[in-house]
Each structure stands twice: as C-alpha cells, then as structure tokens.
Amino acid sequence: MNSEIGIYIHIPFCKSKCLYCDYPSTTNINIQQKYFNYLMKDIELNKYDGKIKTVFLGGGTPSYVDIKYIENIFKKLNITNAFEITIESNPETLTEKKLYNYKMLGINRLSMGIQTFDNNILRAMNRQYNNEIIEKKFNLARKFFFNINFDFILGLPGDNMNILKKNLELIEKLQPQHVSYYIFDDNHPTPLKSLLDKGKMKLPEYEFIEDGFDLIIEELDRMGYKRYEISNWSKKGFECNHNLIYWNNENYYGYGISAGGHVNNIRYTKTSELKKYFKYLNENKIPYEYYNENTLLEELTEELFMGLRLIDGIKVKKLKTKYGKLYEKFFKKLIQMVSDLIKVDNRIRLSKKGQDLSKMVFEKILEVRENIEWI
Numbered sequence: 001m002n003s004e005i006g007i008y009i010h011i012p013f014c015k016s017k018c019l020y021c022d023y024p025s026t027t028n029i030n031i032q033q034k035y036f037n038y039l040m041k042d043i044e045l046n047k048y049d050g051k052i053k054t055v056f057l058g059g060g061t062p063s064y065v066d067i068k069y070i071e072n073i074f075k076k077l078n079i080t081n082a083f084e085i086t087i088e089s090n091p092e093t094l095t096e097k098k099l100y101n102y103k104m105l106g107i108n109r110l111s112m113g114i115q116t117f118d119n120n121i122l123r124a125m126n127r128q129y130n131n132e133i134i135e136k137k138f139n140l141a142r143k144f145f146f147n148i149n150f151d152f153i154l155g156l157p158g159d160n161m162n163i164l165k166k167n168l169e170l171i172e173k174l175q176p177q178h179v180s181y182y183i184f185d186d187n188h189p190t191p192l193k194s195l196l197d198k199g200k201m202k203l204p205e206y207e208f209i210e211d212g213f214d215l216i217i218e219e220l221d222r223m224g225y226k227r228y229e230i231s232n233w234s235k236k237g238f239e240c241n242h243n244l245i246y247w248n249n250e251n252y253y254g255y256g257i258s259a260g261g262h263v264n265n266i267r268y269t270k271t272s273e274l275k276k277y278f279k280y281l282n283e284n285k286i287p288y289e290y291y292n293e294n295t296l297l298e299e300l301t302e303e304l305f306m307g308l309r310l311i312d313g314i315k316v317k318k319l320k321t322k323y324g325k326l327y328e329k330f331f332k333k334l335i336q337m338v339s340d341l342i343k344v345d346n347r348i349r350l351s352k353k354g355q356d357l358s359k360m361v362f363e364k365i366l367e368v369r370e371n372i373e374w375i
C-alpha cells in the first residue's frame with residue numbers, strides 16, 4: 001500500500017488516577033518493561049503497510065514513562081520523517097531533559113492535559129499540579145515546541161463562568177497553537193460518577209454548559225482560533241493532522257491496549273485489558289477485542305459519524321465516488337429526518353444547531369442505517 005497512514009500508540013501509565021477518567025491506564029509503573037515488550041510484539045504481528053504521515057502517542061500519560069521505551073517504539077516502527085508526531089503529557093511530568101529528548105526523536109507536537117486552571121477543581125479531581133506549574137511547564141515546553149495543544153474539560157464539579165473566563169484569559173496569554181475543549185462526559189463508570197450518584201459531588205447546571213460552550217466558541221474565535229471540529233480549535237495551519245485522519249475516515253493502525261485502527265474497510269479495537277493483551281500476544285494472536293470487515297453501509301455510516309464532526313463537513317464528491325447509489329439513498333432518508341443537515345459548496349455538514357445537538361444527529365444516522373434496505 002503506497003498510501004499515507006497514521007499510527008496510534010497507547011501508553012497506559014499514569015502517576016495517579018483522575019476521578020473523572022475512564023481511559024485504560026494503570027498506576028503500576030513496575031510493569032513498564034513487560035508492557036513495552038508486548039507492545040513490540042503487537043507491532044510485529046500487526047505490521048503496518050504504507051507511509052507514516054502521523055504518529056500519536058496517547059494515554060494514559062506517555063510523558064510519564066522512561067524515554068528509552070519511546071525510543072524503542074520509534075526504532076521498531078522505523079519512523080524517519082513523519083509529518084506530525086504528537087505526544088500527550090501531564091504538565092507535572094515534563095522536564096527539560098524529557099522535552100529535549102522528545103525533540104531529538106522528531107516529536108513535533110506536544111499536547112498538554114490542562115483540563116482547567118482552577119486549583120480547587122484540579123485538587124478535587126486528583127490532578128497532580130496547580131496553575132503555577134502549568135505556566136512554568138508551558139514556558140519550559142515553549143523552548144522546544146512551537147506546536148502545543150491544550151486539552152480542557154468544561155463542566156467538572158465546581159466549574160462556573162468565572163473559572164471559564166479565567167481559563168480563556170490564560171489561553172489568550174499563553175497562546176497555544178491548538179485547543180481542545182471537551183464537555184465533561186459522565187456516561188462512564190468512574191470514581192466521580194459514583195460520587196455524583198451518591199450526591200457527594202454535584203455537576204454544574206446544564207445552562208452553564210450551554211452558555212459556557214457558546215462563550216468558548218465566541219472567545220476563541222476572537223482570539224484567532226478556528227473551530228474546525230465540534231470540540232477542537234487551532235491557529236491557521238495547526239489543525240491536528242492525526243485526528244483529521246480519524247475524522248476523514250482514512251487509514252491508521254493502533255498498537256497497545258484499547259488502540260483502534262481503520263485500514264481500508266477493516267475496523268478494529270485492541271483489548272483494553274492488560275491480562276488479555278499479554279495472553280493473546282503470548283499465543284501469537286493479534287489482541288483484538290473488536291474486528292470487523294465493514295460492509296459498504298457500515299463504512300458509509302462511520303464516514304458520516306466522523307466527518308460530520310468537522311465544521312466544514314464532508315465533500316459530496318468523495319461520498320459519491322466511494323459509495324455511489326448507496327450514498328444517494330442514505331442521504332435522501334437522512335435529510336428527511338435531520339433538518340440540521342445542510343448541503344453547501346458541495347459539502348454536507350451540520351448547522352450550528354446540529355453541532356450543538358450532534359448526539360441526536362448521530363442517533364438518526366444509526367436509525368437510517370437500521371432501516372435502509374440493501375440495494
């Protein structure tokens with residue numbers, strides 16, 4: 001395959017667990033060596049094919065592990081000149097030495113998990129830094145990286161308009177090239193979820209989330225960030241190319257626990273359980289939890305799911321070329337059910353209201369998929 005591909009590597013180690021987080025990770029750093037040995041085997045068994053365009057080291061906290069493991073991954077994958085290589089980090093783990101080594105390895109994009117600048121929320125969520133550390137580490141990171149992303153969460157317990165305004169002021173002051181602002185998702189079994197269920201913690205009112213998100217859109221736009229995906233903004237030319245591979249339904253491979261991949265019409269996820277991951281690899285099996293050869297209809301549904309998250313939506317020509325009559329039939333039904341789907345400049349995309357109600361739109365896409373007769 002001569003096409004360009006993305007590579008996602010999951011590094012499941014964290015210094016401590018945050019109350020709101022359901023991502024697969026462990027605080028047992030003693031199994032680092034073992035995990036990375038198995039990861040090498042995963043890469044060997046599930047060989048990638050194509051030219052690497054992007055690499056994303058995600059977690060967990062990739063910046064927490066020893067640099068030698070990251071070096072080994074790069075050697076194994078034979079990463080020479082990928083266009084974009086991102087590493088996710090938690091502010092307190094960043095040191096001058098690590099940042100220098102990342103740069104030497106060819107990493108050219110640093111993602112910092114900030115979540116909020118509010119010290120009370122950071123403490124309550126068990127994050128291991130405060131706002132002073134964020135600024136200090138950001139200034140240190142700036143010596144090595146121009147392309148820096150900040151991840152935020154809107155709507156954690158204690159969040160309010162004053163805090164949001166301060167977060168936005170700090171974005172304006174520090175000027176990262178990219179900002180992700182996710183709305184807190186409480187649909188996962190986390191320690192925070194049980195505290196909320198027991199009434200020991202409280203989420204902010206929904207009204208704050210709605211007004212707050214509008215303020216984020218307005219303020220980031222004023223600061224010169226372009227919203228290019230429902231929860232993602234960037235300065236011109238600094239969109240996350242790796243995530244664009246996901247949203248454009250292109251090809252990527254995933255290595256490590258819970259890592260997902262999409263290669264031609266194959267969609268897969270690796271197991272999220274460390275035990276199973278080790279067991280499958282011991283048996284020389286690729287540790288899939290999910291593996292599906294998508295039908296054309298499944299592929300189209302996924303393409304819509306992903307592409308409609310982009311503010312500019314999807315090129316109609318691309319859909320017509322790939323899916324032909326099936327696309328015409330699907331779209332005819334979908335447009336009857338979703339009034340917030342619009343077709344402009346030969347692209348289909350969601351209206352502002354559709355973006356706000358994207359969950360509902362995605363449910364409708366599934367409904368059409370269930371009801372459409374195969375042609």
Ligand SMILES: C[S@@+](CC[C@H](N)C(=O)[O-])C[C@H]1O[C@@H](n2cnc3c(N)ncnc32)[C@H](O)[C@@H]1O
Nearest residue numbers: 020021023059060061088113151152182184185
């Ligand atoms: C899983 S973390 C990994 C990176 C790093 N360890 C960190 O803590 O920032 C990636 C991002 O997912 C987002 N995230 C995690 N749990 C979330 C939740 N329950 N709701 C919304 N976003 C969440 C956070 O913004 C976080 O930066």
Ligand code: SF4
Nearest residue numbers: 014017018021059060
């Ligand atoms: S939010 Fe990040 S640091 Fe916290 S537990 Fe999840 S992956 Fe680890």
